[in-house]
Amino acid sequence: MTTMKAVRIHAYGGPEVLVYEDTPLPAIADDDVLIRVYAAAVNPVDWKIRAGHLQEFLPYTLPLTLGWDVSGVVESIGADVTSFKLGDEVYARPNIARDGAYAEYIAVKASEVAVKPKTVDHVHAAAVPLAAITAWHCLFESAQLAAGQRVLIHAAAGGVGSYAVQFAHWKGAEVIGTASARNHDFLVELGANQVIDYQTTQFEDVVEPVDVVFDTMGGDVQERSWQVLKPGGILVSVVSPPSEAQASAHHCRGAYVFIQPRADWLAEIAQLIDAGQVKPIVDAVLPLSQAAEAHQMSESGHTRGKIVFQVKP
Numbered sequence: 001m002t003t004m005k006a007v008r009i010h011a012y013g014g015p016e017v018l019v020y021e022d023t024p025l026p027a028i029a030d031d032d033v034l035i036r037v038y039a040a041a042v043n044p045v046d047w048k049i050r051a052g053h054l055q056e057f058l059p060y061t062l063p064l065t066l067g068w069d070v071s072g073v074v075e076s077i078g079a080d081v082t083s084f085k086l087g088d089e090v091y092a093r094p095n096i097a098r099d100g101a102y103a104e105y106i107a108v109k110a111s112e113v114a115v116k117p118k119t120v121d122h123v124h125a126a127a128v129p130l131a132a133i134t135a136w137h138c139l140f141e142s143a144q145l146a147a148g149q150r151v152l153i154h155a156a157a158g159g160v161g162s163y164a165v166q167f168a169h170w171k172g173a174e175v176i177g178t179a180s181a182r183n184h185d186f187l188v189e190l191g192a193n194q195v196i197d198y199q200t201t202q203f204e205d206v207v208e209p210v211d212v213v214f215d216t217m218g219g220d221v222q223e224r225s226w227q228v229l230k231p232g233g234i235l236v237s238v239v240s241p242p243s244e245a246q247a248s249a250h251h252c253r254g255a256y257v258f259i260q261p262r263a264d265w266l267a268e269i270a271q272l273i274d275a276g277q278v279k280p281i282v283d284a285v286l287p288l289s290q291a292a293e294a295h296q297m298s299e300s301g302h303t304r305g306k307i308v309f310q311v312k313p
């Protein structure tokens, strides 16, 4: 077999540039594994890349296969790989500079791959890597969130937010989240102590001072967030670098994060999932052939948890 099905872009543009087509099977390097993709998740970065918004930052040679969240089975291994064997069930957030996981097969560096959680299927495992690594990085690496601290999580019901709420609750922090009213019960179930309806309430009017703000919105939401931070607190954003002037005026710190593959964290997160402490939230499951619909859903900005492609039943 030399070809496979994949969703690629040959030009930047709207959802119509996503093409479901036959493509060459990826070649693997000596330190790669070839993963048979069972499921691949959608992230906002996928449609931002598709639309050409990140061309300066991530200069690709087209055509490009999108999608950097995968769960599947090791199909073949490079000559130098000793950490995996054929048939291992694995998951990964692969290097975003390479072809992605909207495909039947993907070549991934073995060092970016972890054994998938055993208690969830591939669809739910694929919903984990990118969003969960992001939440883990921001809360535990950048903010060093500790038990007893208070954290405000914006867009708490989204792909990243739904992990952030669960991780912060697991750590013993007091969790405040923003979401529309339809997501309030859902967020309390995930561990939120207070949920604010951003459609009716300005969060800065009702939130008592917090140690950490996790900003997944940017713009005006980031700007208003300084008001609710305690002196010495930290605003961590995954959307835009926080203003240094604002940080210093509020005696706080700001940090911007753009995540990288972290197989070591994925191994820890798999343990939390298998222990029942954290659950992946899947909003919709689609076939690869409906990539355009999946992108439209993601771009609407109101997904609860993740959208996932089931590639192999």
Ligand SMILES: NC(=O)c1ccc[n+]([C@@H]2O[C@H](COP(=O)([O-])OP(=O)(O)OC[C@H]3O[C@@H](n4cnc5c(N)ncnc54)[C@H](OP(=O)(O)O)[C@@H]3O)[C@@H](O)[C@H]2O)c1
Residues within 6 Å of the ligand: 043, 044, 045, 130, 131, 134, 154, 155, 156, 157, 158, 159, 160, 161, 178, 179, 180, 181, 182, 183, 198, 216, 217, 237, 238, 239, 257, 258, 259, 298, 301, 302, 303, 304, 305
């Ligand atoms: N820098 C990085 O490495 C990195 C990594 C991951 C993600 N990101 C970025 O982080 C952002 C969030 O990613 P995601 O995957 O979590 O997105 P997502 O899943 O598409 O987020 C959807 C959620 O946003 C909520 N929402 C929409 N408008 C809101 C508002 N004004 N206030 C509060 N919540 C609001 C929605 O809640 P309702 O339905 O209740 O409105 C929905 O649950 C994206 O811009 C993404 O590109 C960056």
